[in-house]
Amino acid sequence: MIDTGFTLSWIDYTVMIVYFVFVLGIGWALKRYMKDANAFLEAGRSMPAWVAGLAFISTNLGALEVMGMTGSGAKYGMLTTHFYWVGAIPAMVFLALFMMPFYYGSKARSVPEYLKLRFDEKTRGLNAILFAVMTILASGISMYALAILMEKVLGWNFHLSLVLSAAIVLGYTYLGGLSSAIYNEVLQFFIIVIGLLPIVLLALQDLGGWSGMKEQLAPIVSAKGFAPDTWTTTWKYTGSATANPLGVEWYGIAAGLGFVLSFGYWCTNFLIVQRAMSAESPTAARNTPLIGALPKMFIPFLIIVPGIAALVLLNKQGSGFTLPEISPGHYNYDYTIIALLKQYLPAGVLGLGITALLASFMSGMAGNVSAFNTVWTYDIYQSYIRPLTKDKAADDKHYLFVGRMATVFGVIVSIAAAYLASLFGNIMDFLQTIFSMINAPLFAVIFLGMFWKRTTGHAAFTGLLSGLFVALLHHGLTVPEGAATLVKGGWIANLHTYPVEMAQNFWTAIIAFSVSAIVTVGLSLITKQKKTDEDLKGLVYVLTPKVVESNVPWYKRSSTLAILVLTIGTILTILFW
Amino acid sequence: MGIDIKFPIGLMFSILGLLLTFFGLITSGDTLLYSRSLGINVNLWSGCGMLVFGLIMLFLSWKSRKAKTS
Numbered sequence: 001m002i003d004t005g006f007t008l009s010w011i012d013y014t015v016m017i018v019y020f021v022f023v024l025g026i027g028w029a030l031k032r033y034m035k036d037a038n039a040f041l042e043a044g045r046s047m048p049a050w051v052a053g054l055a056f057i058s059t060n061l062g063a064l065e066v067m068g069m070t071g072s073g074a075k076y077g078m079l080t081t082h083f084y085w086v087g088a089i090p091a092m093v094f095l096a097l098f099m100m101p102f103y104y105g106s107k108a109r110s111v112p113e114y115l116k117l118r119f120d121e122k123t124r125g126l127n128a129i130l131f132a133v134m135t136i137l138a139s140g141i142s143m144y145a146l147a148i149l150m151e152k153v154l155g156w157n158f159h160l161s162l163v164l165s166a167a168i169v170l171g172y173t174y175l176g177g178l179s180s181a182i183y184n185e186v187l188q189f190f191i192i193v194i195g196l197l198p199i200v201l202l203a204l205q206d207l208g209g210w211s212g213m214k215e216q217l218a219p220i221v222s223a224k225g226f227a228p229d230t231w232t233t234t235w236k237y238t239g240s241a242t243a244n245p246l247g248v249e250w251y252g253i254a255a256g257l258g259f260v261l262s263f264g265y266w267c268t269n270f271l272i273v274q275r276a277m278s279a280e281s282p283t284a285a286r287n288t289p290l291i292g293a294l295p296k297m298f299i300p301f302l303i304i305v306p307g308i309a310a311l312v313l314l315n316k317q318g319s320g321f322t323l324p325e326i327s328p329g330h331y332n333y334d335y336t337i338i339a340l341l342k343q344y345l346p347a348g349v350l351g352l353g354i355t356a357l358l359a360s361f362m363s364g365m366a367g368n369v370s371a372f373n374t375v376w377t378y379d380i381y382q383s384y385i386r387p388l389t390k391d392k393a394a395d396d397k398h399y400l401f402v403g404r405m406a407t408v409f410g411v412i413v414s415i416a417a418a419y420l421a422s423l424f425g426n427i428m429d430f431l432q433t434i435f436s437m438i439n440a441p442l443f444a445v446i447f448l449g450m451f452w453k454r455t456t457g458h459a460a461f462t463g464l465l466s467g468l469f470v471a472l473l474h475h476g477l478t479v480p481e482g483a484a485t486l487v488k489g490g491w492i493a494n495l496h497t498y499p500v501e502m503a504q505n506f507w508t509a510i511i512a513f514s515v516s517a518i519v520t521v522g523l524s525l526i527t528k529q530k531k532t533d534e535d536l537k538g539l540v541y542v543l544t545p546k547v548v549e550s551n552v553p554w555y556k557r558s559s560t561l562a563i564l565v566l567t568i569g570t571i572l573t574i575l576f577w
Numbered sequence: 578m579g580i581d582i583k584f585p586i587g588l589m590f591s592i593l594g595l596l597l598t599f600f601g602l603i604t605s606g607d608t609l610l611y612s613r614s615l616g617i618n619v620n621l622w623s624g625c626g627m628l629v630f631g632l633i634m635l636f637l638s639w640k641s642r643k644a645k646t647s
Contacts (some may be wrong), residue, residue: 011600013591021591030578051582183582190586194627198619206615346610346622348600352593 003465006439008154012351019355020168020532023362024334025567026187027172028284037399041374042278049284053291055185056275057299061192062364063357066303070340071333073307076245077221077231078576079301079308085234086258089293089569091266093562095482096289100269100276101451101547104285106538109277111270112379118449118539120457120530123385126464129377132436133272134371136410137431141367145334146361147418152324153338154354162418163359170364170411178374178520181366183332185275188359189295195349195356196337202344203309213312220315231308232501234576236300256506260513263272264439268429271371281347297569303337309338313343365414373406381406430487433475433505439514440509441467448520453540457530459523467516470570474511482502518533581641587634594628600639 034040036360048057072080079081107116116124134499147162172180207213218228230237230244238250239241248256253338264291266272276288313321314432320432321343341353381402382388388395448455480501489504537543549557601621604610608615 011596014596016588018592018596022585026580026582134587183580183585186582187586187589190590193632194590194623198614199625202614202617202619205617225611330582344614346613347595348604349614349623352597352623429605 007355009347011348012354013395015348015351016355016358018076019359020450022187023168023184024171024175025182026545027175030176030180030183031443032041033179034175034177034400036396037403037524038396039179039402040403041370041377043178043182046280046436047179047278047280047284049185049279049287050291051282052275052288053180054189055182055294056272056288056292058363059181059271059275059367060296060364061189061299061360063186064142064360064364065163066192066196066357066360067145067149067337068308069300069303069336070310070337070546071335073304074286074311074331074333074336075307075309077217077311078234078300078304079230079246080243080574081572082246082253082257083305084296084300085569085573086254088266088296089565090287091262092130092293092296093268093565094263095273095276096286096293096558098541099287099446100289101282101544102539102541103273104277104279104282105544105570107383109267109378110223110374112375114539115139115446115449115460116383118531119200119445119455119460123445123457123461123464124379124470127442128375128383134376134431134435134438135271135368135372135375136413137366137408137417138435139372140414141421141431142361142364143414144418144421146357148337148422149338153342158422162415165361165413166365166415169362170408171488173366173369173373173411174407176401178274178370181370182275184366184435185363188363191352191359192294192363193302193356195359196306196350198349199306199337199340200302200309203306203313203340206344207309207312213309216312216316217308220311232576233310234573236577241503243500245500246502247498248503248506252503252506253429256510260440260443261436261506261508262516263447264436264443264509264513268377268439268442269368274371274374282547283556283558286547286558287556287561289556290565293565294568297565297572303492306338306340307333310340317344335571356531361478369407369410369414373403376406376410376458377403393484397536415499428551433487433508435472436505436509437468437512440471440513444513444516445520448524449540450515451541452521452524453533453536453542455524456527456528457556458527459520462523463516463520466519467512469554470515471512474508476550478504478507509575516564526532581638583634583638583641587631587636587638589607590627591635592629592631594624594631597624599627600624 001271018394043149069080103114106114106117108117111130112124115127131304143162143166146165147158151154151158167446172184204210207216214232215233221231222228226245227237235250241247241249266456276285278482279285280289313319314323321339323335323339326332341350345353378398442465444467445460449460475489478496478498479494480498488501533543554560597620599623601618604620605618
């Protein structure tokens, strides 16, 4: 445990309070627009592209992401950028250009509802229930992660920080629904960037810039048994799995991370897609992921580079920098970001840095809660519990009420999940494994559904289930090296040992995707398509009129933005090859 | 949904910017406080940066409101 003799001063608290006032104030200002469920759950489809785009990236920049990726910066160096460049950009461009027209153009209000329109009720039901449960648990886990950090490092009361941060998120999402979550995500995006920027600059200044840091890294990295520049390159040492700390070769990274995991996450996760679906026009909806991709590419410099600096500081005599140890010599890298805040930031900007962490937590949690209440209200409650009636005015009022109650319920269950996580430490790893198992088959099914009109409902449903089943089976039969618990795998038998956990996750996803795709294609060929071409209009590629962008000025076209994003992505990849 | 998010963002960063600039000014020369940040008065720098960002956002918000009314 890090010493807690680390007190904040009045200026730090003032910064935090100003932020809280604005966050709640935005919710308050939006309250009067919340007249029906559409306004509350879908933001009335009125967001400008830049707002939706920044919210898109901000909701993904949750506390677990910031803490985890800084830690990964220390553990794997610039190789962590694979999660940003190859592991996000192609998927975001694909979502924007090829999938948003169907999500936005169909009358679907959520990803599960798209599945209902494209396939059938059972496919929607399966996805809606899995998504609702997982989203709420995820929000609870990030809440736990943040509260434990605040307790261990700042000495704040665990229960108090948990309940207080949840109450603020509840406050603004209850008042202003999805619009409030989205507007706040934009504000949070800026506070995260501005709050964390001083750490990067000071750390680099301290270590003599990028080249100075590289020089000091060389002996540390060599001592770990890797080539001296492994931590500052991305693809150079991916020729063999043993030459880089990720433990995965280039094709595992390209197929597992660059294709299955990233497309599974960015293209099917309603939490993300919901932001783009709230955009004001079809063009804005397509531009949302592209505008989000622009800052996304530079986030590694904000959160991975400080992690790398932390590794140097850890090994530097007299730096005074330390992380708590799990066992002698094994550091708990989750604390990297907060240890850096403590290392470099004096009162004032320190409050700003902590506010940035709180903001990242809130953007993640509000994203989860606002996606949960939509799926709950439309896909579960309206579908199975109380269908629409003829009285539109009464319905509007009723579903708005249900949406609000789902928000309260979601936050309460999140708090419960946070306590569950505090009782069983492994639940965190366990759930992250389950997420990757759900997303990969879902991507296979949605992809086939969008681009192959023959895909049938029975095939999609069986494809989802079989992908999930095979993922569980693979996880049960393989183990990452040094796994101490069955949560990491091997709970059936141990047929294969992976060098690191990441490799196991990649292959779980690749296998789940492949099996799901094969089963869906096979069954589609032998089952009868119940939907007519007319039913599938707007849902399937060949049956939907192509998007025409000729009335949009060239610089606002999705194709222009996509080229810009891909060019910058390629340049960054080459620079840090 | 009728709010322009540039306005609250601009206002918040202007307030935080003023606050940190002020704090940076009154603590300038406090070598103990700034020993962590390598002797750099980060409050002053961050404060000025945020103030500029906040004012730009306020200006953009004012401009788009003017465009809407005319």
